[in-house]
Amino acid sequence: MPIQTISRLADISPLLWDALLGSDPQPFLRHAFLSSLEDSGSVGGRSGWRSQHQLLIDVQGNATAALPLYRKTNSNGEYVFDWAWADACHRAGIEYYPKLLCAVPFSPVTGARLLGDRQAAGQLLDQLSANLEEQGHSSLHVNFTEPDADTIFHGRDGWLERIGCQFHWHNRGYRDFQDFLDSLTSRKRKQLRKEREQVAGQGFDFQWREGGQVSELEWDFVYACYANTYMIRGQAPYLSRAFFSLLAERMPEAIRLVLATQGREPVAMAFSLIDGQGLYGRYWGCLAEFDRLHFETCFYQGIDQAIAAGLPRFDAGAQGEHKLIRGFEPVITRSWHYLVHPGLRAAVSEFLEQERLGVLRYAESARGALPYRQEN
Incomplete structure (x- = not known):
């Protein structure tokens, strides 16, 4: 053939x-x-x-x-x-x-x-x-x-x-984030709860959007955050700004974006895709340094989203032993x-x-x- x-x-x-x-x-x-x-x-x-x-x-x-x-x-x-x-x-x-x-x-x-x-x-x-x-x-x-x-x-x-080895989070039928915390040892449960409280104490709010709910101005912000993660390491970003707009136009239902705001101003974002099998965290970025904000935006918000949507797993990306103590299992x-x-x-x-x-x-x-x- x-x-x-x-x-x-x-x-x-x-x-x-x-x-x-x-x-x-x-x-x-x-x-x-x-x-x-x-x-x-x-x-x-x-x-x-x-x-x-x-x-x-x-x-x-x-x-x-x-x-x-x-x-x-x-x-x-x-x-x-x-x-x-x-x-x-x-x-x-x-x-x-x-x-x-x-x-x-x-x-x-x-x-x-x-x-x-x-x-x-x-x-x-x-x-x-x-x-x-x-x-x-x-x-x-x-x-x-x-x-x-x-x-x-x-x-x-x-x-x-x-x-190779990655770390994925698996949903074992948790009712909510607290139910997930209850499955952890006492010491780790306290650590995760403390990290979330530290972020909340800095005045952050989190807003989840589907692709069709994101404006072009917000996509400008998303790209600035994404590109910054490469630029601070002296590297050029792989993706162009146009990619995000094209994807939002062609498959908006598969996009999940969480914006971290402080005083109504966006300061960080995490971009994910979704299907019936799971949530896939892909890109993260922040325009300034904030204590523990990365863990909340990239991991805990994603776990919350996976539980709420009844998704069986959350793949937050390729890197990171730091995921292990937060319940992400080796795969x-x-x-x-x-x-x-x-x-x-x-x-x-x-x-x-x-x-x-x-x-x-x-x-x-x-x-x-x-x-x-x-x-x-």
């Missing part, structure tokens, strides 16, 4: 793409999200991300499978860090870039990567990996795969599995890597075996540090 390469999602129908996602698609995979990245200039140009989405077309002309795929000339914005691999290649005289990456740009969220029919998606993988060297690519990477897809990779030669993530150069593949395979043991030990140790009361 022929493969069609799509350099802009705007060139295909949103209905065609979204039909491959199933009945409850994750927002990051929807045509609206991925096309907003492209149309806003966040992807493309000098970003190091060039869209090369793959569609497998059957004899009737229907799309049976797809991959959100990018040609990468750097490793920025991936959250599965392979800079050491690229550096080793450079020192050995091996070209590591360009490479191919199947992922959602700038979003370390586990989800479907092989879209549509699984057998057909497997054919896509096989054809891509077989033609890597011919097309001048060093490797093919598939980041943050869902568990159901792992069997597809296990059954194919040459693919290397890499695991193993997976990515898959196909490397053309046999020497590189052997070296990375050995490294990943050692790394895997370390990640599993770390996750087990973290689990032992969770703040929940032990049930007798």
Whole structure:
């Protein structure tokens, strides 16, 4: 069956793409999200991300499978860090870039990567990996795969599995935030309550909005906060200002924004997306420093929202052992890597075996540090 390469999602129908996602698609995979990245200039140009989405077309002309795929000339914005691999290649005289990456740009969220029919998606993988060297690519990477897809990779030669660890909050049917606090040890319960009281004592209020309730002036503020988190580290932000307006226009129902105000003036924000499976905290920013405001805006407000909406989990992003003592539990993530150069593949395979043991030990140790009361 022929493969069609799509350099802009705007060139295909949103209905065609979204039909491959199933009945409850994750927002990051929807045509609206991925096309907003492209149309806003966040992807493309000098970003190091060039869209090369793959569609497998059957004899009737229907799309049976797809991959959100990018040609990468750097490793920025991936959250599965392979800079050491690229550096080793450079020192050995091996070209590591360009490479191919199947992922959602700038979003370390586990989800479907092989879209549509699984057998057909497997054919896509096989054809891509077989033609890597011919097309001048060093490797093919598939980041943050869902568990159901792992069997597809296990059954194919040459693919290397890499695991990581994130921290997610799980809703065990809590009635409200106090009910959640009651599940913690006394010491941790007091710590969380004290942190919330400290924020309230500084005169902060919090307002939740859906995407359609946010004005362009407020999106200016959101972007200023988002960009500031990068600028204070001397980095350029990945997303453009236009991305937020486009996303609010195309999928407002999936956006959740919380604004922290002090004396009616907004001072901080946390931007999230939502579906039937959970709340996904993505971007945070503040224009000044306030004690404990980050914990309240990014974590406790999100927990409140997840409980109120009856969502099973809250994924607040990739980083942070500081989430652990606030009830976020270690979760193993997976990515898959196909490397053309046999020497590189052997070296990375050995490294990943050692790394895997370390990640599993770390996750087990973290689990032992969770703040929940032990049930007798």
